[in-house]
Amino acid sequence: MGIAGWLEESTPDRREVTVCFDRRLVSALIRAQEDLKFAQGAGDGMLEKDPGLAALETDVADLSAQVRARSRTLAFEGIGWGRWRDLIAKNPPDVDQAATFARATQLGYMPHAVENLVYNAATFIPAAIAASCADPGMTVDEATRLLDTLPPGIVERIWTAVLDANLAGASDPFVGPA
16 A cells, blocks of 8 residues: 555544533532541541541432533544645744843743744634644634633643644654655
């Protein structure tokens, strides 16, 4: 089989991120887990189990089930080098970003391996998220709203999934000299 056949069998890299969009519910679960951990620590060495501990365990189990039920999975797939390159070209850094980057490089704040600023993060990141979101599908406006709404830790997980889906081939354990 030649290249044409291999390309026909090709499938994109895929990464998934599960998010509970009800952040108050997540906060309630975290609080309940902390209360339970504290209560468990306070009871160390006691012969009898604290009756309030069972109620806390039930709260944590109930909230965990609610968080799982309210969570949604976003699936990101690689869009291929051509589309990725096109997205970069459509989202160049603006003049101020380029100047700031050049000055940071001149002052030695940027590693030598970083040759230049290739995209405007404010526009490229939502565009890349939208283009890579295979399930449930997403527009650039929805991706921008997602970035504006979710906490930085969740945004980082989403962006990492997008990067992994699109750039993971570089770390494929079977890629290399034959």
